[in-house]
Amino acid sequence: MNMPDNILEEIFIKRSQQKKKTSPLNFKERLFVLTQDKISYYDYDVDKGKRKGLKGYVDTEKIKCVAIVLPDDNTPPERLYPFQIVYDEGPLYIFAKSDQVRKQWIRELKNVVQSNKDLMQKFHPRFWEDGMWKCCKQEDKKAMGCRVMESKNGGFLNRDNKSISRKPLPPTPEEEKLSRPLPPQPPVSSGFSVGMTVIAEYEYTPMASHDLELRKDEEYTLLDINDPNWFRARDKYGNEGYIPSNYIAQALNGLEKYDWYCKNINRSQAENLLKTENKDGGFLVRDSGKFTGKYTVSVFTKVGGETVGNCRHYNICVTAQDQFYLAENHNFSTIPELIIYHQHNAAGLVSRLKHIVSNRTEHAPSTAGLGYGGWEIDPRQLTFIRELGNGQFGVVKYGKWQGRHDVAIKMVKEGSMSEDDFIEEAKVMMKLCHENLVQLYGVCTKQRPIYIVTEYLANGCLLNYLRDGLQNPTGIMLLEMCKDISEGMTYLEANQYIHRDLAARNCLVDTNGTIKVTDFGLSRYVLDDEYLSSAGSKFPVRWSPPEVLLYCKFSSKSDIWAFGVLMWEVYTMGRMPYERWNNTEIVEKISTGQRLYRPQMANERVYSIMMSCWHERADERPTFQELVVIIKDLLFNM
Known part of the structure; x- marks a missing residue:
């Protein structure tokens, strides 16, 4: 049945993406359907002319490139007109029955995806086959393309109908010193909106007079999100103030309230946590190391009663009907339901999920500054404890702010830094906030030497x-x-x-x-x-x-x-x-x-x-x- 929002529908030959080696068995006929949101492909009964089960799909918003592929020598007649759809997982190779049909699909696909982010400017004109790009002989599947997308040859256009071009190189240091333009403010975090209900993932004690206290697992309403790092919010008692944006999550997600969900933890850290706990059947759920929005269950096991256990990692899969599963034939509407089931049944896992292992007691992430709006720190609130080393700009010491927050303090020796220029940029640098950047908390500029106050990391350089x-x-x-x-x-x-x-x-x-x-x-x-x-x-x-x-x-x-x-x-x-x-x-x-x-x-x-x-x-x-x-x-x- 043809749905009203279908843009195109056609039977093509599709090449398998999973096989390491290519053979005739890897090419199968599929019914492809293009809509504004997805390109889907289905099993198809040629004799009965009927669509069968969904075999896969690609969200159009994830497409980075659509281009022809040059056929190999001695290619069979039915595979003379290939084209590729490139997205996060690599190229999807499709073979049209004629060049006219291929051009029609490429044209319509490009119309659909022309406003996508991260469209590629270079592509591979030949196939990835047997562990190598046949065009440029590179052996990395994620290697950058070797041919530039040209607007006259089907290159992507933006909304203004202008070809997308490369960004020029930034100015040299000599040119930069003439103006020293500050980098742009980091964008406001997407996914949050005014009026949204959020849940606190961590406790937050106000550090400035206009901050609002956060109590873990309680809900708050967002009132203002103009600053990417500090949102104005209201608690359930009617109190209002600023809260750090990296301490909250959308209440709709639902996983944050479960102790078994360990956000922002990688595979090695998960294994260290599980091995430290040393319990057979100890488990946690973490974000997938590869795909955003995907999750992995990590389980510690002592098979056969061995004293030194090991860890297994299971990706939570999703069916075409948006059901979650770890083991086939055991599908669930939500991840918490899946976890509850496997807490009582191994069902293909090395062990049932017996013991929750959590990192929720670990320290909260760093905030962008010590409270909202403050970048100048009173040096009288700093306590110096010990010297950490001597850097390019002077001595670095470990200390405390207000006697309770660990900080590193760079004491900038006079004559080593262009201080006025740095102080101006420090206001922007404080707004750079990421879990893999050392956070700048503020500066002390009212005396000499000036201090640069940053996050302290205990394991050092x-x-x-x-x-x-x-x-x-x-x-x-x-x-x-x-x-x-x-x-x-x-x-x-x-x-x-x-x-x-x-x-x-x-x-x-x-x-x-x-x-x-x-x-x-x-x-x-x-x-x-x-x-x-x-x-x-x-x-x-x-x-x-x-x-x-x-x-x-x-x-x-x-x-x-x-x-x-x-x-x-x-x-x-x-x-x-x-x-x-x-x-x-x-x-x-x-x-x-x-x-x-x-x-x-x-x-x-x-x-x-x-x-x-x-x-x-x-x-x-x-x-x-x-x-x-x-x-x-x-x-x-x-």
């Missing part, structure tokens, strides 16, 4: 942690460190913020092993000529790409290069990059195409990620958003 503190690291643990950093850098990239000095020494480690990037953007304010010159020993030559070494051209793509070097640091447990070369030799060898070797702990896929960051041409390097997808995919399949 990542470089020292790799060299001295990390015990028996696994491949998953190291890759999750890289994922944490890439997530933080994706946030900076989205907010048009360039780090300029990304390295293991500028990342910190939280008590639960989470990695956070620090000192982003601070190198702009260095007043040390030796640091600013690539000839000086302080300049981060070992983390810099050719365009920085030769032309001082910084961009998010120079941060990508540095991230590749940082990955190398992680997988060598903190070794010095190019340890046998001096700065002059590094510049010469990088310029002639030499790169860091593959670390022993890094497999070929991990090393290919590093190498993708070290393309000589900046525009051929991936974005951080693309790197996150690649790393998540690799973690998901480990």
